[in-house]
Amino acid sequence: MVGEDHKNYLLLTVGYLKGKRVHACVVHLEIINEKIWIHEDGLEDGIALDLLMAGIPKNKIVLGFHPPEVRPLTEFAVN
Numbered sequence: 001m002v003g004e005d006h007k008n009y010l011l012l013t014v015g016y017l018k019g020k021r022v023h024a025c026v027v028h029l030e031i032i033n034e035k036i037w038i039h040e041d042g043l044e045d046g047i048a049l050d051l052l053m054a055g056i057p058k059n060k061i062v063l064g065f066h067p068p069e070v071r072p073l074t075e076f077a078v079n
Contacts, residue, residue: 006031008028008029009027009028009030010029010032011027012024012025013026023042024042025042027040027043028040028049034060035062036051036060036062038061038062038063038065039064040065048061053073057075058075058076058077061077062079063076
Protein backbone atom coordinates (compact mmCIF):
# COMPACT_ATOMS: atom_id res chain seq x y z
CA MET A 1 0.00 0.00 0.00
CA VAL A 2 1.34 3.43 -0.95
CA GLY A 3 0.01 6.66 0.55
CA GLU A 4 -1.48 9.23 -1.81
CA ASP A 5 1.51 11.50 -1.20
CA HIS A 6 3.88 8.66 -2.22
CA LYS A 7 5.84 9.21 0.97
CA ASN A 8 4.34 6.41 3.08
CA TYR A 9 4.74 2.74 2.23
CA LEU A 10 3.09 -0.09 4.17
CA LEU A 11 3.29 -3.85 4.04
CA LEU A 12 0.24 -5.27 5.80
CA THR A 13 -0.91 -8.75 6.65
CA VAL A 14 -4.66 -9.12 6.44
CA GLY A 15 -6.82 -12.21 6.59
CA TYR A 16 -7.65 -15.12 8.86
CA LEU A 17 -5.38 -17.48 10.74
CA LYS A 18 -6.90 -20.45 12.56
CA GLY A 19 -10.30 -18.76 12.45
CA LYS A 20 -9.08 -15.46 13.95
CA ARG A 21 -8.92 -12.23 11.99
CA VAL A 22 -5.40 -10.90 11.43
CA HIS A 23 -4.66 -7.28 10.56
CA ALA A 24 -1.16 -6.03 11.25
CA CYS A 25 1.45 -3.65 9.90
CA VAL A 26 4.59 -5.61 9.00
CA VAL A 27 6.62 -2.74 7.53
CA HIS A 28 6.03 1.04 7.52
CA LEU A 29 8.44 3.28 5.62
CA GLU A 30 8.12 7.04 5.23
CA ILE A 31 10.20 9.46 3.17
CA ILE A 32 11.03 12.55 5.24
CA ASN A 33 13.56 15.15 4.05
CA GLU A 34 15.00 12.78 1.42
CA LYS A 35 15.63 10.04 4.00
CA ILE A 36 13.83 6.73 4.45
CA TRP A 37 12.41 6.43 7.94
CA ILE A 38 11.67 2.89 9.07
CA HIS A 39 8.81 3.25 11.56
CA GLU A 40 7.94 -0.45 11.80
CA ASP A 41 10.00 -3.45 10.73
CA GLY A 42 8.56 -6.88 11.36
CA LEU A 43 10.68 -8.72 8.80
CA GLU A 44 12.98 -11.47 10.01
CA ASP A 45 16.17 -9.96 8.55
CA GLY A 46 14.94 -6.36 8.60
CA ILE A 47 14.02 -4.08 5.72
CA ALA A 48 17.16 -1.96 6.30
CA LEU A 49 19.29 -4.80 4.90
CA ASP A 50 17.17 -4.87 1.73
CA LEU A 51 17.52 -1.10 1.37
CA LEU A 52 21.30 -1.35 1.74
CA MET A 53 21.44 -4.13 -0.84
CA ALA A 54 19.44 -1.88 -3.18
CA GLY A 55 22.21 0.71 -2.93
CA ILE A 56 20.71 3.14 -0.42
CA PRO A 57 23.47 4.41 1.90
CA LYS A 58 23.18 4.16 5.68
CA ASN A 59 23.17 7.94 6.02
CA LYS A 60 19.83 7.99 4.14
CA ILE A 61 18.12 5.43 6.41
CA VAL A 62 16.69 6.33 9.83
CA LEU A 63 15.70 3.56 12.23
CA GLY A 64 12.67 5.47 13.47
CA PHE A 65 11.50 2.57 15.63
CA HIS A 66 14.43 3.30 17.96
CA PRO A 67 14.12 6.19 20.44
CA PRO A 68 16.11 9.31 19.45
CA GLU A 69 18.72 8.72 22.16
CA VAL A 70 19.49 5.23 20.78
CA ARG A 71 19.81 6.20 17.10
CA PRO A 72 23.34 7.69 17.46
CA LEU A 73 24.49 4.25 18.64
CA THR A 74 23.52 2.69 15.29
CA GLU A 75 25.43 3.03 12.05
CA PHE A 76 22.41 4.67 10.42
CA ALA A 77 21.19 8.27 10.15
CA VAL A 78 19.96 9.93 13.35
CA ASN A 79 17.22 12.05 11.75
